Amino acid sequence: xxxxxxxxxxxxxxxxxxxxxxxxxxxxxxxxxxxxxxxxxxxxxxxxxxxxxxxxxxxxxxxxxxxxxxxxxxxxxxxxxxxxxxxxxxxxxxxxxxxxxxxxxxxxxxxxxxxx
Ligand SMILES: [Zn+2]
Numbered sequence: 570x571x572x573x574x575x576x577x578x579x580x581x582x583x584x585x586x587x588x589x590x591x592x593x594x595x596x597x598x599x600x601x602x603x604x605x606x607x608x609x610x611x612x613x614x615x616x617x618x619x620x621x622x623x624x625x626x627x628x629x630x631x632x633x634x635x636x637x638x639x640x641x642x643x644x645x646x647x648x649x650x651x652x653x654x655x656x657x658x659x660x661x662x663x664x665x666x667x668x669x670x671x672x673x674x675x676x677x678x679x680x681x682x683x684x685x
Contacts, residue, residue: 601654601656604654605651605654605655608647608650608651608654609651611647612644612647612648612651615640615643615644615647616644618640619637619640619641619644622636622637622640623637657670658670658671658672659671660683660684662676662678662679662681662683663681663683664676664679664681665678665679665681667679669683
């Protein structure tokens with residue numbers, strides 16, 4: 570395991586900041602979506618590579634654990650990025666219409682009870 574956790578967090582935070590900036594919100598939102606679909610494609614490729622490496626190891630008896638460990642790290646990093654850039658789930662307050670996080674019980678604006 571030797572991917573740089575700080576740079577991943579910084580990257581994810583950067584994505585989130587971009588996504589939550591009021592000006593040009595729609596453009597940034599679609600950019601996040603594009604980044605996410607690129608990440609999903611990359612994730613699929615890495616899984617395929619991992620499968621091929623595993624198969625090659627079984628068939629030839631050559632030790633590929635170094636390559637496989639590297640792929641596992643890359644997959645973990647991509648999954649983390651995908652998780653971090655996931656759009657926040659929101660629900661509308663039935664009382665005042667404010668957008669609230671999906672997992673909270675009371676509206677932050679008017680205090681009305683929300684269905685969880
Ligand atoms: Zn409310």
